[in-house]
Amino acid sequence: MNPDGPARRRGGFLASLLRRGAPALATATTELPDEVADPAPMRALRRMQHMAAGAADGAFQDTLLLRAARYVALVPLAYRLVAVPGAFAAFAARGGGGTRALVVVGAVAALSFALNAGGAWWLLRRAPFRDRAAGRLLALDVAFTLAANLAVAAAVPAEVFAAATEVTSKHLLGAVALLTLAVGLPAGAALALASIPLGAGMAWASGGGFDLTAGFAVLGTVLGVLLTATGALVLLGLGTRLALAYGIRTGRLAERAVQHRRLHDTVLQALEAMALPDSGDADTLRRTARAEATALRRYLESDSGAEGGPLAEKLAALAAEMARDGLRAQLVAAELDDATLSEVRQLAVRDAVREALRNTLKHSGTDTAVVRVEERDGGIATIIRDHGTGFSPGERKAGFGISESITARLAEVGGTATVESTPGSGTRVTLWVPR
Known part of the structure; x- marks a missing residue:
C-alpha cells in the first residue's frame, strides 16, 4: 500500500486535458518545459509537442486557473440560450402541429432556457464552487436532454416531427459540447454515441417503430460538434500553456533585471564609493556599510521595497x-x-x-x-x-x-x-x- 495515498496516473498535459476537460488547465503550470517559451525559431509541431507534454494528472492545481477553467462551460450554455428559443420560434412559425404539440415543445424550450440560465448564474455567482454540485447539475442536464427528446417525439405529429425535434437537438448538441469541455472527451463521446439509441427511441415514441437508422441520421451532426468542442479544448489548453510559459519566462527575466538593478544601485555603488581616494576614514566606511546593509535588509524584508510619503x-x-x-x-x-x-x-x-x-x-x-x-x-x-x-x-x-x-x-x-x-x-x- 502506498503510504502517500493512491497512485496518480501520469501522462502528458494533452492526454490529461482530453481525459478531464477544462479543469485540467489547473495543472498547466506543472512540469512546464522551458522549450515551450524558447524565443529561438522552432518548428510549430515541435513547439506544440513541448506544450502537450510534461504535466502530471493529479499534480498541484492552481486555484485561480481552476476557477477560470470553469467559465469555459459558459460557451455551450450561451449557445443553447440562443439556439433553442430560435428553433422553437421557427417551429411555431410553421404552425406548431396543433395546440398539444405547441404546448409540449414550448414547455421543453422554456425548461431548456431556464436550465441554461440557471447554469450560467451558478457559474458566475460569488459563492464557492463545489464539484459535487457541478456533477449533479451535469447529470440533471443529461437526463433532461434524453427525456426532452423522447417527450417531444411522442407529442408531435409526424408532419412536424423534424421541425419539433430541431428544438431538442439544439439542447443535445450543447450537452455534447458541455460534457466535452467540462468533463472531458470520454464523457462527450459517450453522450454522442448515446444519440444512436436515442434517435431510435424517438422514432419508436413517434409511432414509427424502433429503428437504429433513425439514430444514425443525427450522428454526423453530433460527431461534428464533438470534434469542434475537442478542437476548442485542445487549442484553449495549448494556448494557455504557451501563454503561461511565456509569462513565467518574462517574469523571471524581469525579476532578474530588478535584482541586478538593485545590487548595482546599492551594494556595488557603495563598494565603488568606498574605493574612491577620498572615501573617508574607517569610521565613515563602517557607517556607509552599515547604512547600505540596513537599506538592503529593509528591502528584502518588505514586499516591494515601498516607502511611504x-x-x-x-x-x-x-x-x-x-x-x-x-x-x-x-x-x-x-x-x-x-x-x-x-x-x-x-x-x-x-x-x-x-x-x-x-x-x-x-x-x-x-x-x-x-x-x-x-x-x-x-x-x-x-x-x-x-x-x-x-x-x-x-x-x-x-x-x-x-x-x-x-x-x-x-x-x-x-x-x-x-x-x-x-x-x-x-x-x-x-x-x-x-x-
Whole structure:
C-alpha cells in the first residue's frame, strides 16, 4: 500500500486535458518545459509537442486557473440560450402541429432556457464552487436532454416531427459540447454515441417503430460538434500553456533585471564609493556599510521595497543620503498633490535620481548638483543638473547604470529619460513620468 495515498496516473498535459476537460488547465503550470517559451525559431509541431507534454494528472492545481477553467462551460450554455428559443420560434412559425404539440415543445424550450440560465448564474455567482454540485447539475442536464427528446417525439405529429425535434437537438448538441469541455472527451463521446439509441427511441415514441437508422441520421451532426468542442479544448489548453510559459519566462527575466538593478544601485555603488581616494576614514566606511546593509535588509524584508510619503520627501531623504557620501544635492520641488503620482512611479523616479546622483559623485568631478521637480506635459519632470566635467554621449556607450537603472526603470512605469552632456559643461538628466 502506498503510504502517500493512491497512485496518480501520469501522462502528458494533452492526454490529461482530453481525459478531464477544462479543469485540467489547473495543472498547466506543472512540469512546464522551458522549450515551450524558447524565443529561438522552432518548428510549430515541435513547439506544440513541448506544450502537450510534461504535466502530471493529479499534480498541484492552481486555484485561480481552476476557477477560470470553469467559465469555459459558459460557451455551450450561451449557445443553447440562443439556439433553442430560435428553433422553437421557427417551429411555431410553421404552425406548431396543433395546440398539444405547441404546448409540449414550448414547455421543453422554456425548461431548456431556464436550465441554461440557471447554469450560467451558478457559474458566475460569488459563492464557492463545489464539484459535487457541478456533477449533479451535469447529470440533471443529461437526463433532461434524453427525456426532452423522447417527450417531444411522442407529442408531435409526424408532419412536424423534424421541425419539433430541431428544438431538442439544439439542447443535445450543447450537452455534447458541455460534457466535452467540462468533463472531458470520454464523457462527450459517450453522450454522442448515446444519440444512436436515442434517435431510435424517438422514432419508436413517434409511432414509427424502433429503428437504429433513425439514430444514425443525427450522428454526423453530433460527431461534428464533438470534434469542434475537442478542437476548442485542445487549442484553449495549448494556448494557455504557451501563454503561461511565456509569462513565467518574462517574469523571471524581469525579476532578474530588478535584482541586478538593485545590487548595482546599492551594494556595488557603495563598494565603488568606498574605493574612491577620498572615501573617508574607517569610521565613515563602517557607517556607509552599515547604512547600505540596513537599506538592503529593509528591502528584502518588505514586499516591494515601498516607502511611504510623497515624492518630495523621498527625494529629500535621498539628498540627505547623498550628503553623507559627499555630494551636496540641492532640491527644488514644486508643490505637488500627494496623489499626483502612484507609489510605484515615485519609487522609480527616486531610484533613477539616486543613480544619476551616484554617477555625478563618481564621474563629474564636482560635489554639487541640483534636483528640480516640476509639472510638465501632463506629467512630472525631474531634472538632475551638475556643472562637472561632462562627457560626449556619442563617444561613450551607455553603461548599466544609465541603460537599466535610469532609462529602463522609467520605461517600466511609462516614463522617459534623456541624458544630455557636453565635455566641460556638465550633465543634465531629465526624467519624466505621466500622472
